[in-house]
Amino acid sequence: MELTRRDAVAALAAIAGGGATVAVSERVGENGDPREPELPDDERVQGALVAVAEVVYPGELSGVETFVTAFVGSRLSTEPHASGLRAAVATLDDLAERWHGDRVAELPPETRERLLGEVGADTAESDPDGTDAERVRYYVVNELLLALYTSPTGGELVGIENPQGHPGGVESYQRGPR
């Protein structure tokens, strides 16, 4: 099944800028830069999430790169969610470099999957203020799963055209199975 631009737009319409968000202006520092200098830039964050999506999304999906890039691009525009996301990617890349010699986006898929397991992101609770594993679960793994399973295509994968979080109208609940 193919993830389309419509899915990315729908996911964005549904979940916008992030769960724990205050207006950007509240977080901007005196020099006007909301970001910590060492945090990864948009492209690196998008690349890392596309790489992780290839592990956490089902194999039958196509169009993942476009979908994730568009979705993450928008999520990076709202603070403090964006900083949390950047920081979680920084953590994940740091661990990837230490344990496997390269950033997550550069690792082969099996190593990426192993890395996520080694970090503990599969069993950790998701918590935006938690441990490394909990933040990676919240900002990386669950971020991606949230985007997918609130989108029409993600919903259809599991048999629901109008998943929770997607404003898919009031017809589908009336319809029988096709």
Next chain:
Amino acid sequence: MSTGATRETDRDRSPVTGVDVCVVGAGPAGALVADRLAGEHEVVVLDAGPRFDPADRLRRQERAIRPAYDRPDVWDGGGDRDAYSASGEWFYPLNHARVKGIGGSTLHWQGMVMRLHEDDFRSGSTRGVGPDWPIGYDDLRPYYAAAETELGVAGANDNPFGPPRDQPHPMPAFEPSYSDSLFAEACDELGIAMHSVPNARASESYEGRSACVGYGTCQPVCPSGAKYDATVHVERAEEQGVTVIDRAQVQRLEHGSDRVEAAVYATPDGEHRQSADVFVLACGGVETARLLLLSASEQYPDGLANTSGRVGSYFFDHLFAGVGGVLDEPTRQNHVGFLTSESHQFYDEADADVGPFKLEFFNYAGPSPVELALTGDDWGDDLLGRVRSAYGNHVAIGALVEQLPRPDSYVGLDPEQTDEHGNPVPDVHWTVGDRALATIERANERQREILETLGAEITWTVGPEDTGPAYHHMGTTRMGTDPEHSVVDPACRTHDLENCWIASSSVFPTGGATNPTLTIAALALRTADAVDAALTGDSF
């Protein structure tokens, strides 16, 4: 965390001079009173919680979906402001059961709104238990109609067991769901009539509100504004000149022997004192009683307006009963977050031993796929396989069950624990009683019967042992004619204080088995008329 709510000190929260009416609480009760009196009178509304930014609703929805957040987090609940005790035999999860802020608990609510049945107003006379209300269905009937228009109710006149109506609902009912059609076959076989659910939710665009677009997270947040919440009336009141002050928790009511003089309220920039000719208390069924208890004085040592000793007494809620299972076919759940069919068939069989209850046919039985996806230890194809097998064939029937008022179920003050302002926290001492438990059993029997006829494999039951509250706080400032046994009179004015009214389900003598907010709204409109009459010297 105060996401997108007004910041601590960015507003003028000082009192207003020349005020006719001070309303305490900006949930539906307070907002409707303020809106109805606006224009004719100078009105101020004080609310303990913040003014939430409508632009943040999608982010609040994300909190509702993501497992990292609890329900109270969605609307910034909990913490010192909302500390409470629950000393009763049954634990009461108070902060799951309310929201503090402009709009009140309707920000979080489900939005099912139906009228009480006629017999609910005379439980003692017709069912042999509990008190009668001092007013009857006919007294509220025009106010019910007005409340349906105010809240924007989508409904149909198809409930053969409901009380008489004079006019249609302002919007057509939502169409039944696919799973309703499955239930209908079983119910037909059993001779059980199903009918539509009146929803305070726009089935078409209504007075500037969007029609429902199917986000499916109605409880606890509707990002589209299709679901009614009391910000509708707060905004309308403000447009007519009402002053609404957020983060203004009333600490106590200053009073003489027969009048309230001022509401003393704490804000981020200090304590203020709002005086007014009339006060309307609309803080919900727990905090209204608490505020009166906190306002004890030499004149009223047991709490303000409490000569009867009944303030806080008789706290009751509705109880949940449910049975669920799975079919061997798709049931199409979790597309929307509201219900489209119920049955009041067994409601008026109520007597002294078994109370009224109504059956609710779920449209969101079983887990929602996205919530399943966010909570496993797996990913990729394994996760997809798990979600596919867990989602898709669930069915469930809930029930709302009446609980009677009991002297051993009450809201008091816990002297051992204080809130952020040093005031004793409310103690919700909740006791359920045998009639409610017997009613739950009866509801479970009906639910099982329907599911078995449907061919479902039953996988869970919420029965008398594990029932919980429906988050409807009633009874704590009972309405009655006798000042020795009740707190407010039939016009909802306190017996003790001539300028103090209460707009809340706290005045309900009994609760029937319908969700309370339409009755709260009808009473609020009626209370506003009583206040208006008192201010203008007209009769009510």
